[in-house]
Amino acid sequence: xxxxxxxxxxxxxxxxxxxxxxxxxxxxxxxxxxxxxxxxxxxxxxxxxxxxxxxxxxxxxxxxxxxxxxxxxxxxxxxxxxxxxxxxxxxxxxxxxxxxxxxxxxxxxxxxxxxxxxxxxxxxxxxxxxxxxxxxxxxxxxxxxxxxxxxxxxxxxxxxxxxxxxxxxxxxxxxxxxxxxxxxxxxxxxxxxxxxxxxxxxxxxxxxxxxxxxxxxxxxxxxxxxxxxxxxxxxxxxxxxxxxxxxxxxxxxxxxxxxxxxxxxxxxxxxxxxxxxxxxxxxxxxxxxxxxxxxxxxxxxxxxxxxxxxxxxxxxxxxxxxxxxxxxxxxxxxxxxxxxxxxxxxxxxxxxxxxxxxxxxxxxxxxxxxxxxxxxxxxxx
Amino acid sequence: xxxxxxxxxxxxxxxxxxxxxxxxxxxxxxxxxxxxxxxxxxxxxxxxxxxxxxxxxxxxxxxxxxxxxxxxxxxxxxxxxxxxxxxxxxxxxxxxxxxxxxxxxxxxxxxxxxxxxxxxxxxxxxxxxxxxxxxxxxxxxxxxxxxxxxxxxxxxxxxxxxxxxxxxxxxxxxxxxxxxxxxxxxxxxxxxxxxxxxxxxxxxxxxxxxxxxxxxxxxxxxxxxxxxxxxxxxxxxxxxxxxxxxxxxxxxxxxxxxxxxxxxxxxxxxxxxxxxxxxxxxxxxxxxxxxxxxxxxxxxxxxxxx
Numbered sequence: 001x002x003x004x005x006x007x008x009x010x011x012x013x014x015x016x017x018x019x020x021x022x023x024x025x026x027x028x029x030x031x032x033x034x035x036x037x038x039x040x041x042x043x044x045x046x047x048x049x050x051x052x053x054x055x056x057x058x059x060x061x062x063x064x065x066x067x068x069x070x071x072x073x074x075x076x077x078x079x080x081x082x083x084x085x086x087x088x089x090x091x092x093x094x095x096x097x098x099x100x101x102x103x104x105x106x107x108x109x110x111x112x113x114x115x116x117x118x119x120x121x122x123x124x125x126x127x128x129x130x131x132x133x134x135x136x137x138x139x140x141x142x143x144x145x146x147x148x149x150x151x152x153x154x155x156x157x158x159x160x161x162x163x164x165x166x167x168x169x170x171x172x173x174x175x176x177x178x179x180x181x182x183x184x185x186x187x188x189x190x191x192x193x194x195x196x197x198x199x200x201x202x203x204x205x206x207x208x209x210x211x212x213x214x215x216x217x218x219x220x221x222x223x224x225x226x227x228x229x230x231x232x233x234x235x236x237x238x239x240x241x242x243x244x245x246x247x248x249x250x251x252x253x254x255x256x257x258x259x260x261x262x263x264x265x266x267x268x269x270x271x272x273x274x275x276x277x278x279x280x281x282x283x284x285x286x287x288x289x290x291x292x293x294x295x296x297x298x299x300x301x302x303x304x305x306x307x308x309x310x311x312x313x314x315x316x317x318x319x320x321x322x323x324x325x326x327x328x329x330x331x332x333x334x335x336x337x338x339x340x341x342x343x344x345x346x347x348x349x350x351x352x353x354x355x356x357x358x359x360x361x362x363x364x365x366x367x368x369x370x371x372x373x374x375x376x377x378x379x380x381x
Numbered sequence: 382x383x384x385x386x387x388x389x390x391x392x393x394x395x396x397x398x399x400x401x402x403x404x405x406x407x408x409x410x411x412x413x414x415x416x417x418x419x420x421x422x423x424x425x426x427x428x429x430x431x432x433x434x435x436x437x438x439x440x441x442x443x444x445x446x447x448x449x450x451x452x453x454x455x456x457x458x459x460x461x462x463x464x465x466x467x468x469x470x471x472x473x474x475x476x477x478x479x480x481x482x483x484x485x486x487x488x489x490x491x492x493x494x495x496x497x498x499x500x501x502x503x504x505x506x507x508x509x510x511x512x513x514x515x516x517x518x519x520x521x522x523x524x525x526x527x528x529x530x531x532x533x534x535x536x537x538x539x540x541x542x543x544x545x546x547x548x549x550x551x552x553x554x555x556x557x558x559x560x561x562x563x564x565x566x567x568x569x570x571x572x573x574x575x576x577x578x579x580x581x582x583x584x585x586x587x588x589x590x591x592x593x594x595x596x597x598x599x600x601x602x603x604x605x606x607x608x609x610x611x612x613x614x615x616x617x618x619x620x621x622x623x624x625x626x627x628x629x630x631x632x633x634x635x636x637x638x639x640x641x642x643x644x645x646x647x648x649x650x651x652x653x654x655x656x657x658x659x660x661x662x663x664x665x666x667x668x669x670x671x672x673x674x675x676x677x678x679x680x681x682x683x684x685x686x687x
Contacts, residue, residue: 060580063580063584064583065580065583065584084583084586085583085584085586086583086584086585086586087586090584091584092580094577094580094581095577096575096577097577098575098577098578098580098581099578099581100578100581100582100595100596100599100600101599102599102600103599111582111585111587111595112584112585112586112587115585115586115587115591115595116586156581159581159585
């Protein structure tokens with residue numbers, strides 16, 4: 001079987017990295033408890049979560065830099081749970097770049113190959129190849145101290161590239177860069193993934209990076225993966241309140257209410273208003289009772305100036321109305337804050353909206369796209 | 382004048398008053414600081430000054446004049462005598478003999494100390510052996526024991542293996558005493574380096590010694606300079622080790638100086654003694670003078686991210 005056929009046979013759907021029941025603890029603190037996740041070959045997986053959620057621990061365990069206490073890690077079909085990092089077929093990029101300060105760019109990139117005993121011409125060839133791909137040719141003889149932050153991180157990526165491995169691991173690689181460079185390098189990493197087709201696992205706490213880069217996002221909290229799915233999936237159908245609140249900027253408005261039936265239809269009672277839930281697709285068939293719920297509404301899923309029949313006390317059947325309480329111009333858009341059933345609600349409006357605090361508005365949440373959570377468990381209904 | 386104006390003027394005068402008071406207070410504080418520092422500096426520099434002027438005076442002038450006066454006739458001959466012909470009892474070779482003995486003592490001893498301190502500091506910082514903390518505490522405890530404790534047992538051991546009275550005995554003893562503090566310096570330095578560099582080297586496949594040799598050693602310049610300065614000074618100034626273990630043939634400069642100063646018959650040649658003392662102190666003095674900047678830099682290295 002030649003190389004191309006071999007690649008085709010593996011593509012797609014083959015598992016590249018498989019973490020099975022992994023437990024990692026620091027002393028008595030259990031950072032990861034029987035965590036499992038499979039990453040398909042060629043997938044760009046982003047591990048997303050707040051600091052301390054275990055995402056970096058998971059990445060370091062996959063790299064072999066942290067010992068697993070129980071469970072298994074498989075990479076490219078091999079059990080590497082107890083293998084040295086260099087033998088796992090991975091390359092890794094760190095937040096602080098972690099370049100060797102007294103080596104030139106070329107020496108930094110070629111170091112791993114050199115100490116593995118690879119002949120010099122082959123090392124030089126691979127370094128040149130990686131340098132071309134990352135546009136570093138002219139910097140090969142510089143020292144890290146003579147490079148900008150963005151260049152340093154490209155060298156760090158180059159160091160992973162020359163290894164010709166199946167799996168790249170990124171540990172918050174853009175966090176030390178300023179906003180403009182971060183956006184540039186984000187594009188570069190995306191381009192690299194398209195060009196190389198490697199499996200990439202990328203840790204970040206930045207939701208923009210996660211949404212833009214990922215084929216799949218795994219959102220973590222307290223060492224537990226909350227939800228795995230495509231960016232649109234986790235954004236539009238968050239499985240619980242934590243996921244819903246972590247994604248989206250400005251974030252989703254959460255309104256406390258009660259699920260109730262009204263004239264034979266399901267509705268959410270929000271303060272003194274009733275919001276009919278026609279068209280909301282329940283994920284759980286048992287969600288019919290009279291229970292406390294949280295209604296999550298993203299700012300872009302509320303339309304201004306549109307008619308939405310709802311029932312608010314004193315008013316009978318009437319359009320939803322509110323008073324503008326705050327206006328936040330964001331440049332490309334403006335966020336209008338109002339109240340629904342006495343609770344704050346953000347509405348994304350166009351930048352040329354000329355609303356001012358105190359103005360009366362009519363608005364309409366798109367009920368098919370809201371998220372309904374059980375108020376006690378926080379799980380999606 | 383309205384009341385408003387009055388209030389405004391009063392405000393201005395309060396402000397002016399406060400400002401001048403503050404400036405005056407600051408000036409007084411400054412003056413006290415300078416006076417204090419000058420006093421301290423003088424206390425340390427005065428002996429050096431006296432030694433320097435005395436070493437260029439003739440004995441007649443020393444007997445007749447003030448200790449603080451500059452030499453009336455500038456006479457470099459005490460320096461020549463001190464270096465090459467001052468007598469220690471029967472031998473008259475000056476401190477020169479001791480100088481070369483000290484050089485051959487210091488260079489290998491410092492090299493050995495640095496090499497061992499580097500490797501053990503690295504081990505203490507990064508190895509994952511369970512016992513390393515216990516061993517390290519034991520080693521640090523050893524550093525603080527007075528040297529005199531070791532003189533007799535070490536002498537017996539050196540006799541038994543037949544190196545008593547040789548350079549080997551001096552080198553080994555110096556390395557033995559200086560290694561722990563050097564290891565501590567390197568350990569702290571390595572522990573202060575960014576952990577991600579070490580992780581990156583592990584991903585690159587660098588083994589324990591490759592990591593040290595290729596990655597950490599090239600980054601160790603500042604701390605190695607500090608360790609070298611510290612050890613050169615310690616070993617150069619040491620008296621006991623050379624005296625006890627070296628034998629007559631390998632007396633270091635400090636012992637030679639003592640012999641010259643204390644064994645002269647008749648009138649003490651203060652000018653020669655002063656010159657010999659300055660010559661003996663010249664090496665550590667020069668090192669501090671020329672490398673003080675490095676010393677500070679190395680000591681504070683790793684305190685803040687570079």
